[in-house]
Amino acid sequence: MLLAHFNVSADKSFIQSEAEAHFSSNPALDSTQQYVYLSFDDGPLFGTSNCIDICLNENTKATFFQIGFHQSRSQWGKRLYQRIIDRPDLFLLTNHSFSHTYGDYLKFYHQPDSALEDFKQAAVVLNTKNNIVRLPGNNGWRTATVQSSSKLVRPLVHKLDSAGFNVVGWDVEWRFTSKGRPIQTPERMAFMVDSMFEQDKNRTKNHLVVLMHDHMFRRTEDSLKLVQFIQYLKSKKQYQFALLDRYPGLKN
Numbered sequence: 397m398l399l400a401h402f403n404v405s406a407d408k409s410f411i412q413s414e415a416e417a418h419f420s421s422n423p424a425l426d427s428t429q430q431y432v433y434l435s436f437d438d439g440p441l442f443g444t445s446n447c448i449d450i451c452l453n454e455n456t457k458a459t460f461f462q463i464g465f466h467q468s469r470s471q472w473g474k475r476l477y478q479r480i481i482d483r484p485d486l487f488l489l490t491n492h493s494f495s496h497t498y499g500d501y502l503k504f505y506h507q508p509d510s511a512l513e514d515f516k517q518a519a520v521v522l523n524t525k526n527n528i529v530r531l532p533g534n535n536g537w538r539t540a541t542v543q544s545s546s547k548l549v550r551p552l553v554h555k556l557d558s559a560g561f562n563v564v565g566w567d568v569e570w571r572f573t574s575k576g577r578p579i580q581t582p583e584r585m586a587f588m589v590d591s592m593f594e595q596d597k598n599r600t601k602n603h604l605v606v607l608m609h610d611h612m613f614r615r616t617e618d619s620l621k622l623v624q625f626i627q628y629l630k631s632k633k634q635y636q637f638a639l640l641d642r643y644p645g646l647k648n
């Protein structure tokens with residue numbers, strides 16, 4: 397009995413020291429701040445290197461939802477992928493499926509078992525170190541605290557949740573034209589971000605996820621818009637950039 401008691405105490409102190417170690421390298425989020433999670437989807441693609449360069453230059457954290465197929469089909473894609481995983485202090489690499497449905501969204505979401513396998517395949521190919529996924533072409537959410545999904549994607553979202561994945565969508569999207577160029581101006585994007593916080597419209601209070609796509613920033617003039625948007629956000633002292641693995645309410 398004494399021995400059993402000793403073991404329990406020993407385990408507890410081990411857990412405590414693990415937790416302390418975790419918080420010292422990853423400080424707890426400050427509840428007086430507002431957090432912005434920049435995310436770039438669909439890479440590696442043309443535009444990915446500009447997104448990486450800009451975030452490096454601005455020393456700004458960003459999460460890259462990559463597609464397994466895009467990463468695995470060329471050495472060029474693998475090099476871009478490597479540039480992201482080489483900077484875990486600034487970048488987080490997350491799973492945006494292997495196939496991105498190969499362009500057939502209805503078929504993909506109507507076959508949730510094979511869609512789940514598609515995400516698992518991407519996790520292997522991308523060698524992801526977290527359980528965060530984003531659905532192709534759909535703003536579905538499933539974490540411990542945020543649940544939001546359309547009827548089409550719900551069967552897959554349930555399966556991803558049961559398999560231990562967090563499904564994370566976005567609060568604000570920087571949309572693009574049919575030619576893949578940014579629609580809103582950086583000023584308009586900044587206004588949208590401010591408004592979401594002011595009107596308390598984010599999925600999680602004081603936490604805002606921005607969706608962008610790598611390919612929007614392949615041209616120099618469009619890359620400058622990304623720089624302007626980031627610099628505006630940096631000028632607002634209450635905004636902190638964070639990686640999506642720090643988003644509140646994720647399942648372990």
Ligand SMILES: [Zn+2]
Nearest residue numbers: 437438532533
């Ligand atoms: Zn996508």
